[in-house]
Amino acid sequence: MSLNDTITACATPIGYSGIAVIRLSGAQALAIAKKVFRPQSGMVDFKPNCVYFGDFFDSEKNCVVDKILLTTFFAPHSYTGEDVVEFSCHGNPLIVERIITALLNQGARLAQKGEFTKRALLNGKIDLIQAEAVLDTVYASCEQARRVALAQYEGKLSDWVYSLRAKIVDLLLLIEASLDFPEEEETEIEELKIHQTLQVLIDDLDWILKGAQTGVKIKEGYRVLIMGRTNVGKSTLFNRLVGFERAIVHSEPGTTRDYIEEDIELAGLFIRLFDTAGVFSGAKGVDQKAVEKTQGLLNQADLILLMFDGSEPVNEEDIELYDLTKEHRKLQILNKIDLNFRIGQDGLLSDSIKISAKTGENIGLLIDGIKQALLPKNVEDQLLVTRTRHIEILKSVRGFLKNALNGQTLETVAFELHTALNRLGELTGQVMRKEILDRIFEEFCIGK
Ligand SMILES: Nc1nc2c(ncn2[C@@H]2O[C@H](COP(=O)(O)OP(=O)(O)O)[C@@H](O)[C@H]2O)c(=O)[nH]1
Numbered sequence: 056m057s058l059n060d061t062i063t064a065c066a067t068p069i070g071y072s073g074i075a076v077i078r079l080s081g082a083q084a085l086a087i088a089k090k091v092f093r094p095q096s097g098m099v100d101f102k103p104n105c106v107y108f109g110d111f112f113d114s115e116k117n118c119v120v121d122k123i124l125l126t127t128f129f130a131p132h133s134y135t136g137e138d139v140v141e142f143s144c145h146g147n148p149l150i151v152e153r154i155i156t157a158l159l160n161q162g163a164r165l166a167q168k169g170e171f172t173k174r175a176l177l178n179g180k181i182d183l184i185q186a187e188a189v190l191d192t193v194y195a196s197c198e199q200a201r202r203v204a205l206a207q208y209e210g211k212l213s214d215w216v217y218s219l220r221a222k223i224v225d226l227l228l229l230i231e232a233s234l235d236f237p238e239e240e241e242t243e244i245e246e247l248k249i250h251q252t253l254q255v256l257i258d259d260l261d262w263i264l265k266g267a268q269t270g271v272k273i274k275e276g277y278r279v280l281i282m283g284r285t286n287v288g289k290s291t292l293f294n295r296l297v298g299f300e301r302a303i304v305h306s307e308p309g310t311t312r313d314y315i316e317e318d319i320e321l322a323g324l325f326i327r328l329f330d331t332a333g334v335f336s337g338a339k340g341v342d343q344k345a346v347e348k349t350q351g352l353l354n355q356a357d358l359i360l361l362m363f364d365g366s367e368p369v370n371e372e373d374i375e376l377y378d379l380t381k382e383h384r385k386l387q388i389l390n391k392i393d394l395n396f397r398i399g400q401d402g403l404l405s406d407s408i409k410i411s412a413k414t415g416e417n418i419g420l421l422i423d424g425i426k427q428a429l430l431p432k433n434v435e436d437q438l439l440v441t442r443t444r445h446i447e448i449l450k451s452v453r454g455f456l457k458n459a460l461n462g463q464t465l466e467t468v469a470f471e472l473h474t475a476l477n478r479l480g481e482l483t484g485q486v487m488r489k490e491i492l493d494r495i496f497e498e499f500c501i502g503k
């Protein structure tokens with residue numbers, strides 16, 4: 056793979072669609088485009104950031120392939136930092152194939168996965184965190200994940216890392232000055248200052264690592280479990296939240312035995328929702344198995360929706376479930392408000408959300424409640440880390456800063472700080488390791 060090649064790929068999914076977009080990037084992009092494009096206006100030279108209408112012409116077969124729009128971007132003001140041409144043709148796989156073949160015949164090479172973004176990185180248009188954010192933007196599974204990915208693409212996390220870096224560099228300058236002039240009186244004051252600064256940096260890292268727990272959940276999804284005794288309306292609620300009749304609903308108790316799960320977007324969050332069998336003591340045979348499965352799920356759940364039937368008084372099974380889920384993060388739900396309410400709402404059920412899973416009444420309130428229970432307050436203002444790679448690097452940087460804090464001599468402090476800087480460089484891509492780059496870009500699609 057060489058940066059000197061001009062690369063091409065289809066940037067839209069292969070299939071029938073209104074349009075398809077084919078990208079061409081590299082030093083030869085404009086020259087190649089000239090050979091395959093016949094503008095309707097008859098213009099001679101491409102200008103940057105312009106859109107032209109005309110024919111895509113296949114000179115080998117001597118025929119027009121399609122009527123297209125051609126967009127130009129000149130280096131360095133393009134996604135990759137190189138000359139880029141985008142061909143918007145009709146979305147037919149045959150046309151796309153013909154256009155790409157014609158571009159290859161004119162000297163372009165087929166792009167590898169993520170190669171356009173990789174070039175943007177190597178040409179300094181974006182850093183590694185932003186390159187990863189491009190991928191996260193493409194694959195964001197919920198509104199919150201999209202928001203976080205965009206913030207990272209805009210450079211918010213990178214800026215934070217650069218400012219951390221700058222503070223470490225300042226510290227190193229201070230230490231190196233002290234090492235050069237050890238006889239100066241101010242050394243002690245400076246050591247105190249170094250300690251204080253290090254502590255502030257460690258606190259900053261702790262803050263961002265704490266937020267990372269939320270970041271990872273937003274990206275990977277929350278597990279939400281609907282629980283309650285039989286017939287309280289769990290499957291009815293499950294279907295309502297999922298948006299279709301996924302689970303069997305029946306007045307006969309014990310309809311749901313094996314648990315059912317669906318991935319959904321709810322309240323802007325990516326959620327794996329589980330519908331379970333009603334847990335009750337004294338279950339035998341297949342019911343006992345169902346109870347065990349529900350208990351297994353309970354331990355991995357981020358949130359329990361504990362349901363009660365509001366049209367009936369609380370019974371022993373309800374209390375049993377209440378006790379079983381005592382230690383878990385949960386929302387209590389009183390269902391069937393469309394019927395006569397017979398449940399006591401004082402004591403253990405005082406802060407419940409009252410809904411009708413059947414009619415949909417107050418489901419909006421429940422969804423708000425789920426969001427509040429899962430997301431910390433002011434999450435929008437928080438800088439979120441979402442990738443394991445980032446978390447591991449930040450943890451190890453924290454470790455080096457901690458070593459520096461406990462360093463016996465200024466030399467060891469300086470050594471630890473240098474190591475921390477190196478590690479931070481891996482985060483943004485200032486220090487690049489080939490295998491890490493390969494692993495990251497392997498996740499991309501061709502054409503991105
Ligand atoms: N009136 C009324 N009936 C409901 C409501 N939710 C569920 N049901 C009924 O309660 C019965 C049991 O529902 P189901 O969802 O299968 O309960 P599960 O055993 O907890 O999964 C069914 O006949 C449902 O139609 C509700 O909000 N109002």
Ligand SMILES: [Mg+2]
Pocket residue numbers: 289290291302303304310311331332
């Ligand atoms: Mg059920």
